[in-house]
Amino acid sequence: MRHEQQRRNGNGGRRAGGWCAVAALTALALTVSALAAAPPAGPSAGPPAPPSAAPSAPRAPEPLEDLGRPNKVHLAYFVPTDRQPTRAWREKITVLMTFVADLYRRDLHSHGYATRGLDVAFDADGRPAVHLVRAKHAAAHYNGDPDFTFMQQWRTVLPEVEAVLGGATENLLVIFAETYDDGPTRYEWRGGVALGCRFSASGGAGLFSAWILRDAFCAATVDEQLRLLADATPIPGRVALGSGRPNSTRFEFIEDGFGAAAHELGHAFGLPHDRRKEQRYIMGNGFRHLRRNFLEPPAGEPVGFSPDNARLLAHSRFLAETPDLEDTTPPTVTLDPPDGPLAPHATEVRLRGRVRDDRGLAAVLYVDPHADTVVGGADLTGGAAGDGAVPVLEADLDVRLPVRPPNDGPCRVRVLVIDRGGNIGSATAAYPKQ
Numbered sequence: 292m293r294h295e296q297q298r299r300n301g302n303g304g305r306r307a308g309g310w311c312a313v314a315a316l317t318a319l320a321l322t323v324s325a326l327a328a329a330p331p332a333g334p335s336a337g338p339p340a341p342p343s344a345a346p347s348a349p350r351a352p353e354p355l356e357d358l359g360r361p362n363k364v365h366l367a368y369f370v371p372t373d374r375q376p377t378r379a380w381r382e383k384i385t386v387l388m389t390f391v392a393d394l395y396r397r398d399l400h401s402h403g404y405a406t407r408g409l410d411v412a413f414d415a416d417g418r419p420a421v422h423l424v425r426a427k428h429a430a431a432h433y434n435g436d437p438d439f440t441f442m443q444q445w446r447t448v449l450p451e452v453e454a455v456l457g458g459a460t461e462n463l464l465v466i467f468a469e470t471y472d473d474g475p476t477r478y479e480w481r482g483g484v485a486l487g488c489r490f491s492a493s494g495g496a497g498l499f500s501a502w503i504l505r506d507a508f509c510a511a512t513v514d515e516q517l518r519l520l521a522d523a524t525p526i527p528g529r530v531a532l533g534s535g536r537p538n539s540t541r542f543e544f545i546e547d548g549f550g551a552a553a554h555e556l557g558h559a560f561g562l563p564h565d566r567r568k569e570q571r572y573i574m575g576n577g578f579r580h581l582r583r584n585f586l587e588p589p590a591g592e593p594v595g596f597s598p599d600n601a602r603l604l605a606h607s608r609f610l611a612e613t614p615d616l617e618d619t620t621p622p623t624v625t626l627d628p629p630d631g632p633l634a635p636h637a638t639e640v641r642l643r644g645r646v647r648d649d650r651g652l653a654a655v656l657y658v659d660p661h662a663d664t665v666v667g668g669a670d671l672t673g674g675a676a677g678d679g680a681v682p683v684l685e686a687d688l689d690v691r692l693p694v695r696p697p698n699d700g701p702c703r704v705r706v707l708v709i710d711r712g713g714n715i716g717s718a719t720a721a722y723p724k725q
């Protein structure tokens with residue numbers, strides 16, 4: 292029941308909706324990478340060297356592989372009765388997921404986690420399986436035309452895909468929905484949607500508008516996709532959410548679309564927003580700069596997950612190499628009452644409590660729900676190097692956390708604790724103000 296309620300009201304969905312409204316106002320313009328200058332020719336250098344050629348070869352993402360994990364990512368392409376599947380839909384969705392999986396794998400490696408990355412389900416023919424789901428209704432049934440209400444797509448599309456691929460409580464579903472509309476609109480396309488929600492240790496869903504699969508943005512091969520990602524051709528009459536400028540460039544739409552898939556999938560794995568480095572973190576608006584990770588020379592610092600979010604992600608059943616799948620019970624979190632009321636302009640709280648798990652704790656994450664951001668986290672693993680060799684069943688929490696209390700009402704801190712089976716337990720501390 293609680294589950295159903297979560298699904299309808301979608302705390303992940305609500306969160307996911309949040310960034311769309313806010314992001315366009317805060318996103319910074321991208322800096323386009325400059326060509327490296329050619330070394331100056333000396334007086335006896337002979338003919339001048341040709342100018343340094345185009346940026347060196349882009350870094351191609353590694354291809355998807357069948358990793359044989361029990362917990363797979365299932366891909367679906369949802370096409371209403373009055374729409375036609377886009378050209379090369381299977382190849383395009385595979386290319387998009389190749390970039391997303393590469394982003395996850397490389398970023399977790401950079402944080403020191405040994406993972407082979409996301410495991411997309413494969414077909415018997417040895418290719419990633421993308422299920423074409425023919426919808427029961429026309430697009431307006433899902434996108435709410437003419438109102439284009441955001442959550443209606445979540446409520447209507449997800450059950451039809453679940454009927455084909457299995458419930459999102461026990462399966463991770465990534466859905467591209469051909470439910471957008473070509474009419475004029477302020478940002479991107481009408482009926483555009485990007486939502487993600489975790490339902491359990493082994494289930495969740497991400498729902499994405501299929502405008503990202505248009506030929507202008509999504510290619511059928513990785514090499515061609517890298518060319519599109521480098522292309523700053525304006526797209527007439529359209530505004531990318533991250534750039535906010537009319538006639539935004541091709542790559543800005545790709546970053547918005549591919550990046551949103553990475554971001555919402557993060558929500559589907561249980562990650563909250565992390566706005567501490569808003570333009571760098573994937574769970575902030577950093578996903579809108581993802582081409583930095585694939586172009587040479589990079590146009591800026593690569594984007595990635597914060598160390599605290601990466602720690603939680605590394606213990607997900609979808610990314611950990613040896614999750615404890617026997618562990619199906621989430622950890623319990625017991626928080627102490629606060630020492631006393633918070634000072635009016637407090638910027639820090641002390642949080643104390645105790646966490647327990649029946650088989651082995653993994654990590655803790657602290658979230659300031661008012662500021663909508665992660666504010667801290669830690670390993671809860673044992674072993675000499677914290678490598679999880681020794682299961683830790685209990686741990687004390689005692690931390691000071693930076694917070695931004697609301698003007699009215701108590702300050703809150705949400706505590707998420709993940710165990711070695713990828714189960715997440717949570718509790719919320721409330722700090723009344725003086």
Ligand SMILES: [Zn+2]
Nearest residue numbers: 306307310564
């Ligand atoms: Zn989000």
